[in-house]
Amino acid sequence: MERDGANRSLWQSVEMPAFFADSTSKHYDVIIAGAGITGVTAGYLLQKAGKKCLIIEAENFGFGTTGGTTAHINTFYDAHYDKVIKDFGEENAKLLAQTGPEVIRQIRTIIEENSIDCGFADRTSYVFSLDQKQTDELEDLFEATKKVGLPAQEVTETPFPIPFEKAIKIEGQAEFHPTKYICAVGEAFLALGGTIMENEMVTAVTESGNSAKVITDKNEYNTGDFIWGTHVIPNINRMNFLAAPYRSYAIAFTLKSGEYPEALGEDLSSPYHYYRSQEADGKKYVIAGGEDHKTGHEEDAEKHFDALETYVGQYFDVDEVTHRWSSQFYTPADGLPFIGKAPVEHHVFWATGYDGNGMTFGTLAAMIISDIILEKGSKYEELFSPARFNVKAGLVDTVKESADAVFHLIKDKFTARKIDSLDEIPLGSGDTVSLDGKTMSVYRDELGTVHAVESACTHMGCNVAWNNTEKSWDCPCHGARYDIRGVVLNGPTTKNLKKIDL
Numbered sequence: 001m002e003r004d005g006a007n008r009s010l011w012q013s014v015e016m017p018a019f020f021a022d023s024t025s026k027h028y029d030v031i032i033a034g035a036g037i038t039g040v041t042a043g044y045l046l047q048k049a050g051k052k053c054l055i056i057e058a059e060n061f062g063f064g065t066t067g068g069t070t071a072h073i074n075t076f077y078d079a080h081y082d083k084v085i086k087d088f089g090e091e092n093a094k095l096l097a098q099t100g101p102e103v104i105r106q107i108r109t110i111i112e113e114n115s116i117d118c119g120f121a122d123r124t125s126y127v128f129s130l131d132q133k134q135t136d137e138l139e140d141l142f143e144a145t146k147k148v149g150l151p152a153q154e155v156t157e158t159p160f161p162i163p164f165e166k167a168i169k170i171e172g173q174a175e176f177h178p179t180k181y182i183c184a185v186g187e188a189f190l191a192l193g194g195t196i197m198e199n200e201m202v203t204a205v206t207e208s209g210n211s212a213k214v215i216t217d218k219n220e221y222n223t224g225d226f227i228w229g230t231h232v233i234p235n236i237n238r239m240n241f242l243a244a245p246y247r248s249y250a251i252a253f254t255l256k257s258g259e260y261p262e263a264l265g266e267d268l269s270s271p272y273h274y275y276r277s278q279e280a281d282g283k284k285y286v287i288a289g290g291e292d293h294k295t296g297h298e299e300d301a302e303k304h305f306d307a308l309e310t311y312v313g314q315y316f317d318v319d320e321v322t323h324r325w326s327s328q329f330y331t332p333a334d335g336l337p338f339i340g341k342a343p344v345e346h347h348v349f350w351a352t353g354y355d356g357n358g359m360t361f362g363t364l365a366a367m368i369i370s371d372i373i374l375e376k377g378s379k380y381e382e383l384f385s386p387a388r389f390n391v392k393a394g395l396v397d398t399v400k401e402s403a404d405a406v407f408h409l410i411k412d413k414f415t416a417r418k419i420d421s422l423d424e425i426p427l428g429s430g431d432t433v434s435l436d437g438k439t440m441s442v443y444r445d446e447l448g449t450v451h452a453v454e455s456a457c458t459h460m461g462c463n464v465a466w467n468n469t470e471k472s473w474d475c476p477c478h479g480a481r482y483d484i485r486g487v488v489l490n491g492p493t494t495k496n497l498k499k500i501d502l
């Protein structure tokens, strides 16, 4: 399984089913772009309900963040319930609290319906504070979590070997192997008569009347409804300003003791660290994650793995760190994901801004959108509407994110490092440089071969920055990413960077 980065995640060893594509039909009831947890779940639910569906994936199943996640399935989120109560009101916070348990029931149902072997397990989550500031935060989170009706309890011990000031446990969480899950759901979708096209990118969708025209780099289709299950909504749209891209880092390691905590855990550092165990390929691991930062804003991404390793090494009896990987998520301006009808459109749906909770919110998006398409309505439609603009919760952050993008758009144009020779770029590294008056993004591989591409991101023109761990060009403005040949890895762009022939 390929992924949108050079590091291999724990999930990539999964055996990919051969997805047979029936490319003859150009008319569908529903077309879904993206084969991560959102797209695959939506396809399954809609096909099962009798719709004729097509999933179009730019690369392969699990290529996006679902192949680089850590797969905690939570009922409490990065937007803590105390903040949600403050920004959206108590009734909405209670509504939000219903989503997690519903999602876990849905995932369990899909697993049972299709006898999926993906290590799904019920888990208790432990949230702990490491200092007084975090303890104050934890107390607010604890009270609010109980208020919205979730089973939170204070505890004096956790299954993790990390000293804490205060800890709570929240029952009713879960975990699974995410790529085993989506591949099996994809097979079930095919068995129900669904169609899958891999290695095909949707580049544009136009709605007219009761249908939409879907244009890809290979075909043109017609559909009754269309879902962007692509994690980030491609091209230029309001989500560029309302959902900001972040990189997050994960490692998997074995323990000398051989005793693996059977729970989920997280502290309240900023950014927070999170932990759980996982069996993969017949071996047990602990997965730890954290060290998030804005995409394209870090000169030395590699150092975040070292920091994570050093941090866990203080507490766990680490035997061997076997995997290191990073991936991308999108933080919504007001804390809640954007799920539902695209603003002003009736047959085009968006699902984005999940923060670090996309196992739950991706499944939830599939449930909400399929309920709307199937004309059942959804009690969550208004709360998550992509057309909302919660001035109270999101305005300051939105202004900051937009200002940040404009700052990069202008500043990076004038600050590319001037070089006289390509030899100034060390082997195995990349940089956006100015050579003979031309700005370009150049990677010199370990053998000295030069790969040069245009620096201006094809989304909105900001200069891309080198990501030294995933060996990619990352845009600091809206998170578009490209491989060393300039081929798109992540939206919102759908166009490659032009290669420069040196």
Ligand SMILES: Cc1cc2nc3c(=O)[nH]c(=O)nc-3n(C[C@H](O)[C@H](O)[C@H](O)COP(=O)(O)OP(=O)(O)OC[C@H]3O[C@@H](n4cnc5c(N)ncnc54)[C@H](O)[C@@H]3O)c2cc1C
Residues within 6 Å of the ligand: 033, 034, 035, 036, 037, 038, 039, 056, 057, 058, 059, 060, 061, 062, 063, 064, 065, 066, 067, 068, 069, 070, 071, 072, 073, 074, 200, 201, 202, 203, 229, 230, 231, 234, 247, 248, 249, 250, 289, 326, 327, 328, 329, 354, 355, 356, 357, 358, 359, 360, 361, 362, 491, 494
């Ligand atoms: C390090 C890390 C750890 C995380 N841990 C957790 C966790 O523990 N629990 C949790 O709930 N969430 C977690 N998340 C978030 C969660 O993994 C994501 O929100 C979720 O995987 C997103 O799923 P998705 O299906 O929406 O998108 P993706 O998995 O990114 O899938 C989108 C797919 O769309 C395809 N695509 C893109 N553009 C196009 C196009 N134009 N045409 C066709 N196809 C296209 C891509 O190739 C990709 O395969 C984590 C995120 C990170 C970065």
